[in-house]
Structures are given as structure tokens and as C-alpha cells.
Amino acid sequence: xxxxxxxxxxEQEPEWIALPPGLLKMRRLLLVVWLGPLTLATGLVPGLxxxxxxxxxxxxxxxxxxxxxxxxxxxxxxxxYAERADDLLISRGxxxxxxxxxxxxxxxxxxxxxxxVERRFGLASVQLHTAAAATDAKIPGLDPAEAERLxxxxxxxxxxxxxxx
Amino acid sequence: MTGPEARxxxxxxAGLGVHEGPGQGGHEGAGHGGHEGAGHGGHEGAGHGEHEGAGHGEHEGAxxxxxxxxxxxxxxxxxxEEVREGRPVIExxxxxxxxxxxxWAPLAVLIGWAVHDPDQAQxxxxxxxxTTLLIALAVLLPAAALYGFLSWWFTHFAVTDTELRVRTGLxxxxxxxxxxxxxxxxxVTQPLLARVAGVAKLKLDVIGTDEKDELAYLGAEEARAxxxxxxxxxxxxxxxxxxxxxxxxxxxLLRVPPRVLAVSLVLTGATWGWLVVVPVVIPxxxxxxxxxxxxxxxxxxxxxAAGASTVGRFVTEYDWTVGESPDxxxxxxxxxxxxxxxxxxxxVQTIRIVEPWLWRRRGWVRVELDVAGSSxxxxxxxxxxxxxxxxxxxxxxxxxxxxxxxxxxAPRRARWCVPVWWRGxxxxxxxxxxxxxxxxxxxxLALVPHAKVQSVRLSQGPWERxxxxxxxxxxxGANRSVTARxxxxxxxxxxxxxxxxxxxxxxxxxxxxxxxx
Numbered sequence: 001x002x003x004x005x006x007x008x009x010x011e012q013e014p015e016w017i018a019l020p021p022g023l024l025k026m027r028r029l030l031l032v033v034w035l036g037p038l039t040l041a042t043g044l045v046p047g048l049x050x051x052x053x054x055x056x057x058x059x060x061x062x063x064x065x066x067x068x069x070x071x072x073x074x075x076x077x078x079x080x081y082a083e084r085a086d087d088l089l090i091s092r093g094x095x096x097x098x099x100x101x102x103x104x105x106x107x108x109x110x111x112x113x114x115x116x117v118e119r120r121f122g123l124a125s126v127q128l129h130t131a132a133a134a135t136d137a138k139i140p141g142l143d144p145a146e147a148e149r150l151x152x153x154x155x156x157x158x159x160x161x162x163x164x165x
Numbered sequence: 166m167t168g169p170e171a172r173x174x175x176x177x178x179a180g181l182g183v184h185e186g187p188g189q190g191g192h193e194g195a196g197h198g199g200h201e202g203a204g205h206g207g208h209e210g211a212g213h214g215e216h217e218g219a220g221h222g223e224h225e226g227a228x229x230x231x232x233x234x235x236x237x238x239x240x241x242x243x244x245x246e247e248v249r250e251g252r253p254v255i256e257x258x259x260x261x262x263x264x265x266x267x268x269w270a271p272l273a274v275l276i277g278w279a280v281h282d283p284d285q286a287q288x289x290x291x292x293x294x295x296t297t298l299l300i301a302l303a304v305l306l307p308a309a310a311l312y313g314f315l316s317w318w319f320t321h322f323a324v325t326d327t328e329l330r331v332r333t334g335l336x337x338x339x340x341x342x343x344x345x346x347x348x349x350x351x352x353v354t355q356p357l358l359a360r361v362a363g364v365a366k367l368k369l370d371v372i373g374t375d376e377k378d379e380l381a382y383l384g385a386e387e388a389r390a391x392x393x394x395x396x397x398x399x400x401x402x403x404x405x406x407x408x409x410x411x412x413x414x415x416x417x418l419l420r421v422p423p424r425v426l427a428v429s430l431v432l433t434g435a436t437w438g439w440l441v442v443v444p445v446v447i448p449x450x451x452x453x454x455x456x457x458x459x460x461x462x463x464x465x466x467x468x469x470a471a472g473a474s475t476v477g478r479f480v481t482e483y484d485w486t487v488g489e490s491p492d493x494x495x496x497x498x499x500x501x502x503x504x505x506x507x508x509x510x511x512x513v514q515t516i517r518i519v520e521p522w523l524w525r526r527r528g529w530v531r532v533e534l535d536v537a538g539s540s541x542x543x544x545x546x547x548x549x550x551x552x553x554x555x556x557x558x559x560x561x562x563x564x565x566x567x568x569x570x571x572x573x574x575a576p577r578r579a580r581w582c583v584p585v586w587w588r589g590x591x592x593x594x595x596x597x598x599x600x601x602x603x604x605x606x607x608x609x610l611a612l613v614p615h616a617k618v619q620s621v622r623l624s625q626g627p628w629e630r631x632x633x634x635x636x637x638x639x640x641x642g643a644n645r646s647v648t649a650r651x652x653x654x655x656x657x658x659x660x661x662x663x664x665x666x667x668x669x670x671x672x673x674x675x676x677x678x679x680x681x682x
Contacts (some may be wrong), residue, residue: 034505087665099623101665105672131537132619132640
């Protein structure tokens, strides 16, 4: 078990929801798409032009690829969110951890976005806006149906608990 | 017809603050250009924009959506439509000196060009004959006058029961409807020349309004009357009487004597910094380059900055007066340009008490405040601590400024994360505010009322985790965050949860947006 933010014991632990695996798949694919050809290029070009020893340059992007492969999973695992009675919790980050709490009454706008790559993988992100721009509450890589459910639920809860500036 | 109308409806359903009359259909298509906050319908977010219930003062992300308080629409809505609302809306024009404000613009362009490129300007000037000069004048002056006149002629404003409407623009017409209950502050500003002419600018601070939405210029008396009327309407006085309510009586809380202000500026680190930097940099530069132009190019901005941070501050903060009225806080200041700001009750998001090192012996503090959408962030430039705390007690009712001894410092192990300065961090959460302090020499204590907290965040880097500490950030509605740094990790998690809870419940006893209802 990783050390870090200790779990609070005084209240009941909220029901954390993890992200579906689609986001991990997408990020890994992007990683391979970028670093795979780079590995080949750094291996082949110096290897063919300057001698086989120079192909060792390829080790660098390859190591990055392998390291990134593992890190992406850790990062993906660290993302989770919980809908509590009065606020939404978002927790993320492996080395630099961040937890955000947004009371439903403070939400001004809930946005569902989905880029072309995300759509290809059937993913959507939910972004919450409050009056404070510093509120950085985004949940990436959700199932579109879940994203819409979340949006509708947050809107509904926000309406019920709405408060001003 | 269908095009603009359809867009209009999208806008409506997205919760824009527009109150259209019942007869929606009758927009004139003409000139209904692509000006209605582009990208409205494009958001998938159902969003909170959707409920625009009267009285709950959210501002729906005006920045993103271009909606919310100030709604811009293309032209095409004429007075006729407003009349259809039942009550005729009286449209007014700005003060007739307004055209002069723009008349100097072509001149400024010429001067700017001459300064930017002096050689070229001289050559061009020597080539000019009297005739060409006269012709140029004969063309330029009427053109400038015509532009000034037309922009004045096409600017109208009107006060309705719930909104201030500003209609402006010569070619690109725009209409801003500013919801009165969303007012965060009203500024009446009188630049020096405007004081001579007896006019003033009036600006409503609402999230999302910009420079164009200020009313410049109005007659000085008219500006005061309009401010009183807007505040009365925003406060929730009956529409019929709002016009006659008049200015709310103000009671002076604090006035900063010029001598104290001057001494405080002398005791500011920045003043001494400039005194050291300017006499060192300019001779050094001269020795290094022996080029007059380089010295001038560096020296003039340097002197300008030095002047702005010392003399400029004195001129702006001169005769700083803080008053209290049923309409909220009044801040008046300025030696040459006079500014009068009114902040209605319950609009202050954060208060910061800043205590520079050199002021500590005299017990002076500077008090800053955050109001959403307002450009001013100063409440008291300098005052003795007790007086400043008394003012804070009036600005944030029920809030007591916690004493330094009440603040809990960072744990000792935090010194590995932030050496030396860890001693400056402190935090206390009272029943009314979240108070966090930072700084060793220049101490700054920020107070955020629980009701103003928009979200709470906890962050922890790897190094901090190894030491078992974490930071708690509290975000307010004026786009500022207050951070309690390097708290014990267990405490920080508990704080995160309990602060979210307090933020939610703190709202219950907040005053309504229409503060007189």
C-alpha cells in the first residue's frame, strides 16, 4: 500500500469510483504511437549511418516507453471520484497528489467534452466549473453514458442546493 | 428570420440573463449579426446556467459562455420591443462632453508615431508645407469630431427594474444587459480632466463586464443619482420608489491622513529598492555603453516605474476614506483622479491583512480585499492595527480577526520542505473564517469567510509526503486562492472534509443578494 494521504476514519469512507480502462488504453496507444517510431528512428538512423554501436541511442526512448507504460497505469489508477451527499470528491495524482472537494451548491456549469481520439475510444470527460477559476475539477476518460449520468445528477443536485457567490 | 430567432432561443434555454417580453417572435432580422455570444449552444454542458431562478446570485461562468450577468446581443432589438414589456423603458444618452473623450485619439496616434520613430517623423515634418498641413487638419478634425459625435449619438443606456442596459456601437452594435442583483461593486471614477469638466464615469462590477460596459461620461450629479438608483434597485426597493430613495447615508469609518500615508510609503521596501536601483543602474549603464539612447531607453521606464510605485501610489491613495452605509462599503480616494467605489453587503470574498516588516514597530497594517469582478483590491492603504480590525469587523460582520497567538504554525518537520520560511506559516479556522498566514518579514494573513469558499483542494508533493505534510487550498469567487501550507497530513485531510462542510453550511445565514429584502 502506498503511503500518502491517510484515510479518514471519523466519517464513513465515501464510495470511490475508479475510471474505466478505456482511458488507460487510449493513453498507452498514444504513447506507443509517439515513442515507437521514435525508438526505431533513433536506433536505425545512427545505426546505419555511423555504425551498429550508435544504435544504442534507441535505448533512451525505449526506456521512456517502458517507464511511461507503467506510469500511465499508476496515474490511471490514482484517478477516482466519489459523489457524497453534499459534495463531489475528486482524487488524483501519484507523486503530486491532489484532492478536490466541490460542494454541489457551488457548481456553476457542468460540461461534458469529448475529443476525436476520445470519441474513437468511447470516452468523455466531465468538467465542473465554479465561480473560482482555480477549482480544477475534471474527470477524464469516463464512459459517455456515465458522463451524462454524472452531468445530469450534478446539475440536479446543484439546482437543489444552489447558492450564490 | 428563423436563423437569429433559433439562436436566440438556444441562448434563452442556456440560462442567459435576458428577460425578453412575452412577444418573443418579433425580432427584427436586420443587423442581427453574429454577435450574440458566439458558441452558446455549442456547450454540451447542461449546466447550472439552466436555472436562473430569481434571487440566487450565481454568476454562471460568464467568462466562458459570454452569458450570465452581461449578455451581449446583436442589434435589432429596438425600443419598440422594450416598450412591449409593459412599462416604457426610458433610454438616456451620456453627457454631451463625451465626444471630446475620443477626439484626442488621432492626435495620440500621431504623437505615438513621432516618439516611436523620431528621425522619420522629423523628415516627414520638414516635407510638409502649410497647405498640406491645413488640408490634413481640415480632413482630420471633422472626421474625429464626427466619429466622436456618432459614437455618442449611438450610445444609450436604460435602467429597468432588474437590469442596466447599455446599447452602443456604430458599425458593430452591441447591447449589454447587466443584472442588478448580481452587482459586486459600483465604481464612480473622475479622472482629473473629467473633474474639471464636471463629469464622471460609472462602472458596474459584475462578473463578465468589460471596459466597454462602463458609462463614460455622465454628469457628476447624474452619476451619483444613477448610482443611488441602481443600488436602491439592486437592494430590492420597490421599483416605483427606487427612483426617489436617494443616496444612502454614509458614516465615515476611517480616513488616512496624508502624513501617515507618506511615512508608510517611506517605510516600504519597494521605495528603498528603487532608491538603490535607479542611481546604480543608470551610471553603470552609461559607463558600459556610453550611448545616450540606451540610457534613456532603460532609464525612462525605470524612473517611470519608480515614480508609479512611490509618488503614484501616494497620489492614488491620497485621502483614502472608508465609509459605511446601508448600501455597503464606500471607498473614496485619489488626489488628482477621484474614485468612489461602493461594495454592497456580502460581496467581499477575501480580506488580507499585510504587515510589512518596517511597519511592525508602528503597529501599522495594510488591508486588501477581493471582490469578484472589481479592479480595486485595496481596502485600507495604512492604518493602526486596531482601527483596521474595527473596519474589518464592519466589512465582514461577525468576523473577529484572530490574534497571532491563535494561529497554529506548521509542524517542525516542515522545515525540510521550506527552510526558514516555514516559521511564517500559520492557520486557524474559526466559526466564521478560514485564516491562513504566510511570510516572515512581510506577514500576510488572509481571511476567507466560510460562505465564500467555492471549492477546497488538498495537494501534496512527494517531498511533502515523505515529511507527512500537505497543503490545503481554499478557492474563492474572486478567482483567488488562499493556501494553508505545510499542515500535518492527517490534519489536512480532516480540514479538507470539514472545510467543505463549513462552506456548505456557512451559506445559510448569509444575507440575500438583494440586501434590503
